[in-house]
Amino acid sequence: MSRASLDKDPRDVAAMFDDVASGYDRANSVMTFGFDRRWRITTGRVLNAQRGERVLDLAAGTGVSTVEFSQAGAWCVAADFSLGMLRSGKRRQVPMVAADALRLPFADESFDAVTIAFGLRNFVDTKAALTEIARVVKPGGRLVVCEVSTPPFAPIRLVHEKVLMRALTWLGKRQSSNPEAYSYLAESMAAWPDQHQLGEIIAAAGWEDVEWLNLTFGVVAVHRATKPTR
Numbered sequence: 001m002s003r004a005s006l007d008k009d010p011r012d013v014a015a016m017f018d019d020v021a022s023g024y025d026r027a028n029s030v031m032t033f034g035f036d037r038r039w040r041i042t043t044g045r046v047l048n049a050q051r052g053e054r055v056l057d058l059a060a061g062t063g064v065s066t067v068e069f070s071q072a073g074a075w076c077v078a079a080d081f082s083l084g085m086l087r088s089g090k091r092r093q094v095p096m097v098a099a100d101a102l103r104l105p106f107a108d109e110s111f112d113a114v115t116i117a118f119g120l121r122n123f124v125d126t127k128a129a130l131t132e133i134a135r136v137v138k139p140g141g142r143l144v145v146c147e148v149s150t151p152p153f154a155p156i157r158l159v160h161e162k163v164l165m166r167a168l169t170w171l172g173k174r175q176s177s178n179p180e181a182y183s184y185l186a187e188s189m190a191a192w193p194d195q196h197q198l199g200e201i202i203a204a205a206g207w208e209d210v211e212w213l214n215l216t217f218g219v220v221a222v223h224r225a226t227k228p229t230r
Ligand SMILES: C[S@@+](CC[C@H](N)C(=O)[O-])C[C@H]1O[C@@H](n2cnc3c(N)ncnc32)[C@H](O)[C@@H]1O
Pocket: 010, 013, 014, 017, 028, 058, 059, 060, 061, 062, 063, 064, 065, 079, 080, 081, 082, 085, 099, 100, 101, 102, 116, 117, 118, 119, 122, 123, 124
């Protein structure tokens, strides 16, 4: 059994996801009380991938999000550096590539959009990954990030921090083949920037028109940004 620490060593992160891969989809649905599906659908709407577009679903895990984002007919590839997660989703009819977000095996300007659902928080260097992602997106292309966030309304934020996060961790530990991974989950969620701060990090990496949408009272947020055309 392995878990990553908050220094997010890529080998530890990949090994941790390899460990949880077989039960990941089920544990994810249980511990989000089924909200994961709604968040994916909304992320897909924000992405708005059209037929003929090329979309990179980065940190795609088992590819459950990739299937959702392909719905309108875009060509969508799942990329992840955990072979265990990719293997666990191999029944899904989407192309899958083993890839590290910090060194993407794709040509410059080869995608219309890149999306990351619950992956960005696990990257060892957020800004470097956002810069590398910009390299593979065409000028004017889109970035869509779905990630845990901070409820802006104080009473909900308190309940989220004191009750929900603990309940989620407890549920995750009961559901998972690697209970320790869910301690990392709670720690990485607590240390993650809020909506405004993440927006600033995305802009600092060279993206423009950064905006976000709060989902489920801001427990999760979807950030959208555009690669400058010049
Ligand atoms: C919480 S899972 C999310 C999976 C999927 N996007 C979803 O919404 O269910 C996070 C994923 O990020 C992947 N990941 C973390 N760091 C990565 C990196 N540097 N490059 C590629 N994938 C990475 C992990 O292997 C894991 O599959």
